[in-house]
Amino acid sequence: MDDTPTQINLLTLNVWGLKYISKLRRQRLEEIGRQLAAADPQPHIVALQECFTEEDYRSIRRETRFMLPYGKYYCSGSFGGGLAILSRWPIEESTVFRYSLNGRPTAFFRGDWYVGKGVACAKIRYGPGPKHIVEVFNTHTHSPYESGPNDSYLCHRTSQAWEMAKLLRGAAERGHLVVALGDFNMLPLSLQHRIITAHSPVRDVWRVLHPESSVGPADHPAEQARRRPIPTAEFNIIENGAASDGPYNTWRWTKQQQKLLGPGKPEVTVAPDTIDRRGKRIDFVFASTGDISVLGGGWAPTRASVGMMMRHPQLGCSLSDHFAVEATLEFHPLSAPSSSSDNPQPHHLHPAKTTATATATPYDTGALKPRGPSKQSSLLSNPKFRPDSETIAHDVFLRAPAGATPGGGGTEDDGETFDARTMSTHIPAQALDNGTFLHIAPQRSPTPSEAGFGSHDHLDDDLSQKKEFAAQANLGDEQTALPGTVYDDVLAVLERYVRREEGQRKWRGRHFFASVAGTVACLVGVFWSPHNYVAFILMLVSSLGLVAGTIDGLLALLFFNSELRALREFEWEVRNAKGGRDDMDDDQRAW
Template identity: 60%
Template structure:
């Protein structure tokens, strides 16, 4: 086996490869494969999301085989999760872990439940030593269809999914492996979901390591507006804020009239870097750990983070996806632990998980204290030694109810669970009642068929009974199979949160809640 590398280059990209829906899918994903082979620095690990078809995956594999000879396409649910991992080094082990809360089959027009979203896990060996292993966790969480709206019914899904990701990362880190969590997380920086991962697992958002003062959402987001910063330009949002989604330089965010200017044989359409960017934001992330510092004689630190794959299709003139890629380079930094491991003085001096200059607000988002933009000086990124030191144990550890997250954050999560549980209990009862009502209606219609004065009345009654029974059976099956299982998953989630917060008490350990 080749000697272990000094650097690991990572790329994560949402390919927008939905079959029958994504425009110019084959042409774009073929070009994505070609551009991966030309990328500088050359990638060692590539994570893809929304690569739904074997045709597209094989096309990318054929083109990247010379630099990324190992790969895995992950299968899940009826339509597949669209996740794939490519690697320079062998994949020793892989698993597809579905999320316990993962959308609703009743929202069939959204499709999240049907693709079986989850975490694609791969254990990759980059060196011969026992701990020279990287565990990659690639995901595409539930889409935020109702984000920002009162009663967002999918907020509980994304929160539970971040919780599950943090559990997987903790387990891998406890094995002493380098941990990478990559993908489209459908969350904004420093949001509740972001904090669950960065606070409950020993990983770091690589972008915020190098850009600790970057934005916490698009310009119109309440959390970002509270920072009193000017509206960023397209260039600033890419270079400083890492906004790989929804920016004006991505042609798939243009109006239909603007997109008509693109195509074969047409002149390229440029976007000024000074264009104000109101919507650009971060949804795609790379979270990284350090590896076992003691066993490796050092650890992995963040050297580079950037937005990539911004080039246009050479013939079509369009962007290669509706997201840009997020790229990062991790460098190995020797670090000798002294005989007595120095502990960090306190939590406030530790850059992660909750820096001292971050303030908690009631909605679970953490913000930088606002400062006038004219006098604002962005903080310098931490040195490699500081990055590794922050992974060491702290002195004066907090008591269990405060460890990792503030107590109010656990309360926020429990409130989300309670609200969503009430919604699903109502849905279960309503659909169960509809099933029994359809049985009564069908029976009544079949009896009434014997007494109609005209034949067409009998036909109408038969049609109504058939349709009524069909919809009733569907709702009955949903109540029996889906809503019951989802309520049990919510009970599990609630138990884990209460257990982690230290509030688990009598009467919260058993039972399945109200059921019909």
């Protein structure tokens, strides 16, 4: 392996490789492989989407095997998720995470459910150190086939952004550099975009370098509210990063314009000052800084551009219906130690020494002595106990809420009391009715990586180091929280979609029973039928009706039940995240 690099070049491209559907697929993807091998600067990590056949993947691998010797094609769903990752450095681990909400099997003409969309995950080692690992997450989220308030797939894309944020957050807690690339099918600063940047420690590379870039196509309401002039094709590429739907891409031309392209025909050019109303940025590169305290610095974006805009040398068409998005991360060492110690040691390097000298805290479970049966279990075993008239004591290993007084004084606005002697929190009975036993604290709970230390003084040091590095690398402020209204918007989307799916389940179940009754009626009619052709028609109608009803019955029993349970899990996580805020009411606390 080469010496530890100071730059990492990234590239993401939707190659539009749908078998039997995408035009000139084989020729285009072969040329994509050749252009990747000849790219300057040479990409170190490449994320591909819509590469649905292994034949196309192998053709790209043949062209890039010397520059990108490591690669992984990810298999998921009935026809494959179309995701692949190419790397200059070894891939130590890989897995594919399938989204829990991803379209509907009834929309067979769209195919999202059948390809099993998800996240291709890879751990890539770029250096010899224990933290010299970049975790790459490549995804292609559900396509936005609908728009406006009646977009039934908005809930799916929101759930997918939420699950992506959890994956990124978990990787960052392991102290690794985190990179997320792909076709996210969302617009900058949209609900899904804000969920990813607020719930995981990553930044949108393009907005770091182009903070005034557009937030959608020229006709989008959010972009119109900025009152900017309609961009030109060149401006959309250079400043706005519009790698999709722009006039430079020949697959967005009309059929009459596309007829001007082909072997032996003169090249058709597009003027840079062409007005571009439809160009938008839906392909993203998100990146974290890595563990600054261990690495002695962090990774910051220094370049972001739209690439792979060349045309096929013989066919004259664009290589895909998307252009690529390229980015460069550069390692920046901290200019000066942020700690006042003469020889500071990162807490991550010596956890044993840290915990040995630290004062025990409620997070340190070793400091808690075992007790007898909890009061909660004794209350629940009492048949006279009524949850709606009393409160229960729920043993939790958490620190007291801010403002709580030892001995059970509690706070006025949180609906709970805290006992410092028994480490018990008295939770309102409504929480028991809802089956939820959570301690809601105004401050966030420690991450799993933080909870392993007895003292949390190093968290303040890490935070100061992150702020210092962000200022040094011109990263801007990191979005760390969403306002409560955003969670309300997510819950409103969930509520509308749950009502829709419950209605679908009900009517499809009724269709099944109606088809069974219709089949029985047709069979009775066959018995009394005076003519053979009438009997044939009745048998045909009953058979087709029973098949259709059985399919709907299976959907109601299997798919819709599974989807509604996934929606309940998503709703619980959103309410739990919203419940950690100070402005929630008592009903939200007890959910």
